[in-house]
Amino acid sequence: MKKIYYIILLSLLTVTFSCSKEDDLEPTDMRYDYFTVSPDANDEESILRRKFYEDHNIHLLFNDTLRHEQRGTYADGTPHWFTELLDLSYDITTTKNETRFTYIRDHQKQEEGIRYAETYILPHLGEGLRPYSIFLVETLEEYGWRWKTVAYYNGKRCLALATQGIAEMEEEELKERCIDIFYNIVDSKTNYYDEELNDFMALGNNLHGETLESAGLSDDPTNEEIYALGFLTWSTWYREFPSRSSDFTSFLKAVFYQKEEDFKARYASYPLILQKYDIMKEVVKQKGYIF
Structure with missing residues (x-):
């Protein structure tokens, strides 16, 4: 019987010693948040995005590609690229409608989109309602039973805003346009059983x-x-x-x-x-x- 006890004790000591010898685990892919503008980027678009984050603590996007990185090469020598997209409909608890959109290519229109967000939307959103990021696009469509043009899409980690035609809209029209956005944001954060x-x-x-x-x-x-x-x-x-x-x-x-x-x-x-x-x-x- 003693022999069995000695064997068990020796096994436990071996396991303990082995565990203490393991190297500390280090997480991989520790780069900064991919919504963040690269500190080395100094083009016009990156400057706009960086300033917007500094002013509002909200990431600004004009493109749904968060990162596009080379991850080694294939056997034939061609590069292996990894691409991460925004995925507006991302949600871990439910299935949301698909979206499609067109980018804002013109720098002036990008600035108009920023003014729209800063003037008509952000002043009404306190900290608890502010999105993690805002994705400014030219046009935006959502698929339900069919594709339909929409003014916004409120996702889990991003609020997408369509900006086509906003420069020609009157102030009251812009305010009216935002009511749907505000209602949807508050509704998504509130439940009748709260x-x-x-x-x-x-x-x-x-x-x-x-x-x-x-x-x-x-x-x-x-x-x-x-x-x-x-x-x-x-x-x-x-x-x-x-x-x-x-x-x-x-x-x-x-x-x-x-x-x-x-x-x-x-x-x-x-x-x-x-x-x-x-x-x-x-x-x-x-x-x-x-x-």
């Missing part, structure tokens, strides 16, 4: 997803009856109050797409709606949106 929305949901009085009958309403209620209970929408098909998710969405859209004075004038007789609107607007501010 703790900040507990008070909002409580005003639904446990009616979310319940039948109209449960609140003593008919199958064909008036809008006023729905509004009095604090809801902006209801399901005409299922004769139900909105789900928590739908209720959240309807008020978030109201905050972004309706002027506050107009909204409050329209629903002045419905205190629950006004309370929910104020809570939603405060949550949007807490998320980092600057009105």
